Amino acid sequence: MIVIFSRIQSADSAVMSVIQPRNNSVITGRFLTLSLRITDPGIDTLTVSSGKSGRAQVLPVPKGKETFCKVLPVNFRANEIEVTASRSGKIVDTAKIAVSYRSDISNRSGPTGAEFTWKPFHVEEREAACGGCHRMNVTAGDLLPKTPGDSMCYPCHKKITDNKSVHGPSARWECLRCHEKDSKPSRFVITNTEADLCFSCHTGEKVLWAKKKYMHGPAATGKCSICHDPHASPSRYTLKLPVRQLCLSCHENVLNDFKKHSFKVFASVAEEHPIRGVRDPKNPGEKITCASCHNPHASVTPAMLAYEGGSIYNFCNQCHKK
Numbered sequence: 001m002i003v004i005f006s007r008i009q010s011a012d013s014a015v016m017s018v019i020q021p022r023n024n025s026v027i028t029g030r031f032l033t034l035s036l037r038i039t040d041p042g043i044d045t046l047t048v049s050s051g052k053s054g055r056a057q058v059l060p061v062p063k064g065k066e067t068f069c070k071v072l073p074v075n076f077r078a079n080e081i082e083v084t085a086s087r088s089g090k091i092v093d094t095a096k097i098a099v100s101y102r103s104d105i106s107n108r109s110g111p112t113g114a115e116f117t118w119k120p121f122h123v124e125e126r127e128a129a130c131g132g133c134h135r136m137n138v139t140a141g142d143l144l145p146k147t148p149g150d151s152m153c154y155p156c157h158k159k160i161t162d163n164k165s166v167h168g169p170s171a172r173w174e175c176l177r178c179h180e181k182d183s184k185p186s187r188f189v190i191t192n193t194e195a196d197l198c199f200s201c202h203t204g205e206k207v208l209w210a211k212k213k214y215m216h217g218p219a220a221t222g223k224c225s226i227c228h229d230p231h232a233s234p235s236r237y238t239l240k241l242p243v244r245q246l247c248l249s250c251h252e253n254v255l256n257d258f259k260k261h262s263f264k265v266f267a268s269v270a271e272e273h274p275i276r277g278v279r280d281p282k283n284p285g286e287k288i289t290c291a292s293c294h295n296p297h298a299s300v301t302p303a304m305l306a307y308e309g310g311s312i313y314n315f316c317n318q319c320h321k322k
């Protein structure tokens, strides 16, 4: 069994070592697993400070616990995680680990130091440190688990679906519908292009969008997860941000250049057109958003207007019925 310990900064008399995460690794999800090996049974308390809360969490260590596992939320870009181990109120060891959370949402991504690289966890030598206590092999039952707890992924990744809007297959913990169980050298990677994966279930959208002449830039890249979290999010349609914030994360200029949306198509009738704060006649009970007028995937016009074509009045009349 090969176990790699990443020791970053610690006293000579090391009594605690970090198994996960590895220093200077790039991550793509909102969570990070902290896994520690404790070799001094006298250690009774850990304090962990991660980017997200800013504050240190004080965690009691049950007597005799040798491996400590804890899931932490992280911030976008670089995060520094600091762990201190104490024995009867005295700090006996400290470790620091830096990770960077890379995002596709442009104004959240920003530059990251070149020292950060992607270091997958699901490779044999990393997983070996967990197998003694966690089930690491995939069985037939993991493909279509009866309850979330039946999925072998659940004990470690349970936070991934802990949100308001959960994507169908993730809600049922059918993780292996999308993650390849036998991929090599690293397990559970997505081997298909995402769009092919998404369209394998969303066949209606595939047909509908293929008929349109224009595809929206980010959707045309085939990486649907630029905007959608394939697992869960606080926003509808498991969008990574609410619609307006999502659009403005790439189209910041909309706020400066045409905040008022005073385009020619409106000019004949009004100086400007409201783009927020009014009801959306297409979605009773909802407020108007960018997606009320623009299709985020495909359209018959280069301005991605959300309608089926013909006269521009067909577009207006969806909301302004005569």
Ligand code: HEC
Pocket (backbone or CB within 6 Å): 028, 029, 030, 153, 154, 157, 160, 161, 169, 170, 171, 173, 174, 175, 176, 177, 178, 179, 190, 194, 225, 230, 231
């Ligand atoms: C609909 C397909 C799909 C399903 C179902 C799915 N995933 Fe994913 N998963 C993805 C894609 C696509 C990515 C890459 C996302 C990215 O790069 O932002 C990903 C990334 C991840 C990551 C890396 C961190 C992150 O969030 O980017 C983890 C961990 C993960 N998935 C775990 C799971 C678990 C556990 C389940 C079951 C509850 C699951 N996935 C179900 C498509 C899926």
Ligand code: HEC
Pocket (backbone or CB within 6 Å): 019, 020, 033, 035, 066, 067, 068, 069, 070, 071, 126, 127, 129, 130, 131, 132, 133, 134, 155, 156, 157
């Ligand atoms: C000595 C046994 C043991 C080993 C080794 C071990 N774990 Fe755990 N792990 C547990 C137990 C028990 C739990 C349930 C929560 C608890 O009581 O700490 C757990 C919980 C977790 C959780 C959920 C924590 C949370 O906050 O929800 C994650 C993630 C995890 N382990 C990851 C790992 C990883 C990754 C490894 C290998 C690097 C590993 N564990 C090695 C015993 C172990």
Ligand code: HEC
Pocket (backbone or CB within 6 Å): 020, 021, 027, 031, 032, 033, 034, 119, 120, 121, 122, 123, 130, 134, 135, 136, 138, 142, 152, 153, 154, 155, 156, 157, 175, 176, 179, 186, 187, 188, 189
């Ligand atoms: C023993 C705990 C454990 C189990 C079981 C587990 N994972 Fe993970 N997984 C991790 C840890 C730790 C990471 C590193 C990222 C992090 O800290 O959350 C990770 C990362 C990933 C990633 C990102 C790529 C990588 O290799 O770093 C994917 C995708 C993923 N897991 C999918 C799954 C799926 C799907 C299952 C179930 C079939 C599963 N995992 C089961 C602990 C686990």
Ligand code: HEC
Pocket (backbone or CB within 6 Å): 167, 168, 169, 177, 178, 194, 197, 198, 199, 200, 201, 202, 224, 225, 228, 230, 237, 238
């Ligand atoms: C294994 C089949 C499957 C795959 C693969 C899949 N989905 Fe889904 N998706 C579903 C199911 C089931 C639902 C929930 C049923 C529904 O509301 O239509 C859903 C719902 C959605 C919704 C919400 C639809 C609504 O009207 O509320 C979005 C958005 C979505 N999926 C996007 C994606 C993206 C993006 C991908 C690729 C990363 C993807 N899906 C891959 C099965 C799948």
Ligand code: HEC
Pocket (backbone or CB within 6 Å): 195, 198, 199, 202, 205, 216, 218, 219, 222, 223, 224, 225, 226, 227, 228, 237, 239, 243, 291, 292, 296, 297
């Ligand atoms: C630029 C961001 C963005 C990208 C990229 C994107 N989507 Fe969406 N998607 C949205 C938004 C916004 C909505 C909600 C539309 C609304 O409010 O009417 C949505 C809604 C959906 C829905 C449910 C309702 C519908 O319109 O059918 C599905 C399914 C879906 N997307 C799948 C996908 C797939 C598959 C891809 C990749 C080919 C993808 N999306 C790429 C932003 C995006």
Ligand code: HEC
Pocket (backbone or CB within 6 Å): 104, 105, 106, 216, 217, 218, 226, 227, 243, 246, 247, 248, 249, 250, 251, 290, 291, 294, 296, 302, 303, 304
């Ligand atoms: C990840 C970045 C990203 C996000 C998020 C995004 N877009 Fe785009 N959008 C683009 C790119 C790239 C283009 C293509 C630009 C070009 O060709 O000049 C584009 C083109 C457009 C166009 C056509 C503009 C033109 O000059 O022809 C409109 C309209 C548009 N997006 C609206 C939206 C709306 C509405 C949303 C939210 C649902 C959104 N976008 C979200 C990146 C993004």
Ligand code: HEC
Pocket (backbone or CB within 6 Å): 244, 247, 248, 251, 254, 261, 263, 264, 265, 273, 274, 275, 276, 288, 289, 290, 291, 292, 293, 294, 301, 302, 303, 305
């Ligand atoms: C009431 C409908 C409506 C709403 C709401 C709306 N737009 Fe527009 N948008 C339009 C129309 C109409 C045009 C002009 C299309 C043309 O010139 O053909 C346009 C143009 C644009 C363009 C420039 C396209 C080009 O041709 O250069 C972008 C980018 C854009 N909108 C983004 C957004 C964003 C981001 C939001 C949300 C903050 C939004 N729009 C909300 C109707 C709307």
Ligand code: HEC
Pocket (backbone or CB within 6 Å): 265, 266, 269, 270, 271, 272, 273, 274, 278, 279, 280, 281, 282, 288, 292, 293, 312, 313, 315, 316, 317, 318, 319, 320
């Ligand atoms: C997604 C729905 C939607 C679409 C599409 C739309 N509008 Fe509107 N429009 C609205 C709403 C909502 C208001 C505000 C009504 C109110 O205040 O009660 C509005 C207001 C207006 C006003 C009054 C502006 C003012 O100063 O109060 C005019 C004129 C107008 N729209 C013209 C158009 C034209 C022309 C088009 C097509 C190019 C169009 N609209 C497309 C929803 C829409």
